[in-house]
Amino acid sequence: MEIGQIPKTNGPVSTEIKTGGWRHWITALGLDRGLRCWLGGCGAIVMLHRVKADHDTDWHGDPGLFTPLHQIAAIIETLRAEGYDLVNMDVALQRLALRRGPRFAVLTFDDGYRDNYELLALLQRLQAPATIYVTSGFIDGIMPDWWSALERILNQGGTALRLCLAGQHHCWPTADPAARTHAYRQACSLLRVATPAARLDALRALEQDHALPILSDSGQRMLSWAMLRELQASGLIEVGAHTVSHPDLSTLSVIEAQTEIRQGRERLEAELRSPVRHFAYPYGDAQSVSGPAIALARAAGFASAVLSYGGPVSTRHDVLALPRIPFGGADTVQHLRLRLTGLRRARNPLPASVDPGARIASNPLPTP
């Protein structure tokens, strides 16, 4: 999950392309194709998260995490119609190294949600590959996807969300959807940077207060190891690593971050019985990924690592800090076409690499 953009949003920023607006005319007149030749680099890595069910009418804290299956099909068809070759990360790296070949696109799904299993039939029908970045602790059920737990509590109703975190009490009104969204974002921004122990205590208290098994049922929201093995055996789905517990790496000491990166990969390799070559930084934003984190991914031996922002990929990018194009929520294929142009520049420059061994954070939290 990319709660990295919280408190604004943790997924793609979805804006309407108004008829008559300059963005509308860029795609309506096909000007995006010319812009892509100029600024669109040599490929694109699209970042998605969850597959939204057709009957899903729940309120979501971050709608940008959800994309309906028919929209994923539309993405694949649009990319192909625009001349992109759908490939996996291994082939994308070959294209980057050779600096030739048609433009490539990689579909990536973060975290390992159970609804990703529904992708298989679609990908088989369209013969399109994809990469799923998996947080191993979610699959093992030792770590909850706490943002979904929070969302479940807010979906229960009620007029306020009370959070006790590290001795601090917080309360936000939740009477209407706008208030719920505000409460969700505020709570997420605090929980993201809390120590794992403090976060777990806060969630346990919420579980008790609301009499909802938000922690014990978290495994049901994620893929099982058997499902992951089946997806991988299809030959269309490649599995990448996404740490053990999905921490904000910038809040960890070097040793803690190394352990998260290494153990997440080892767990996947043990269960899938094959090498795991690719990595996605948890949150993947400018706040959580800097030179030291990139150095650790490089030192761990990953062939590639992806961020959660930055636009199209070009040969000038570090393969251990590849940009992605987010997609989800109310986004349409017109939004995708605009993002493929590279016009929408990253709000933050991509992080620069530094030597391994540098500190991951200037003020790392104490090791629990």
Ligand SMILES: [Zn+2]
């Ligand atoms: Zn994630």
